[in-house]
Amino acid sequence: MADRLNSATVHLGRALRQASRADRGAEGLSAELRSALTSLVYRGPMAIGTLAKNEGVSAPAMTKTVGLLEARGLVVREADSNDRRIVRLSATRRARALVARRRQAQVARIREALLAVEEGPAQVERAIQVLERLVSHLERQTP
Numbered sequence: 001m002a003d004r005l006n007s008a009t010v011h012l013g014r015a016l017r018q019a020s021r022a023d024r025g026a027e028g029l030s031a032e033l034r035s036a037l038t039s040l041v042y043r044g045p046m047a048i049g050t051l052a053k054n055e056g057v058s059a060p061a062m063t064k065t066v067g068l069l070e071a072r073g074l075v076v077r078e079a080d081s082n083d084r085r086i087v088r089l090s091a092t093r094r095a096r097a098l099v100a101r102r103r104q105a106q107v108a109r110i111r112e113a114l115l116a117v118e119e120g121p122a123q124v125e126r127a128i129q130v131l132e133r134l135v136s137h138l139e140r141q142t143p
Contacts, residue, residue, distance in 0.1 A: 019109055020102070029072075032057075034102070036065050037074055040091040041099040045078070047086055074098070 017031065029037070032055075039054055040046070046054075052062035066089060069075040074095035080086035091099070114124060 016106065016109070020106065032065055033069060036062065037069055037091060037095055038099050040075065040089055041096050045088040045090040047080075048089060051089060069095075 020034075036051060036055055039051060043054070048062055048066055049059050051066070052059045055062065057065075066075055066077075070077065074092055076090050076092055077087050078090060080088050119127075
């Protein structure tokens with residue numbers, strides 16, 4: 001069962017990424033840039049080291065990513081109000097709008113796919129609950 005779930009999640013992720021790549025449009029953002037930007041939008045302002053840790057990359061790699069996002073006007077750097085030595089990264093209004101549009105498009109794709117598989121709402125809801133609990137469990141195990 002775990003093997004089938006692993007395979008299904010890999011294929012689901014791949015299908016969603018491919019659809020997302022196909023419509024990346026004028027933004028031209030790579031998966032790494034989109035991921036970092038989405039973290040800033042949903043998790044709020046944070047230090048570059050925190051963002052790097054959340055994204056599983058080195059601080060120098062994240063510095064490069066943030067530079068690219070900043071050059072596109074999607075991220076701003078601000079001094080921390082409590083400790084001026086710390087620089088916080090924040091998503092701009094334009095970045096929040098971009099992430100919201102991408103999320104809406106992704107949700108529409110998933111909604112369409114759910115209609116195509118013809119499962120009942122109760123069965124789909126149950127599957128989602130199980131997946132949410134699985135994710136929560138796995139996140140607690142990750143150091």
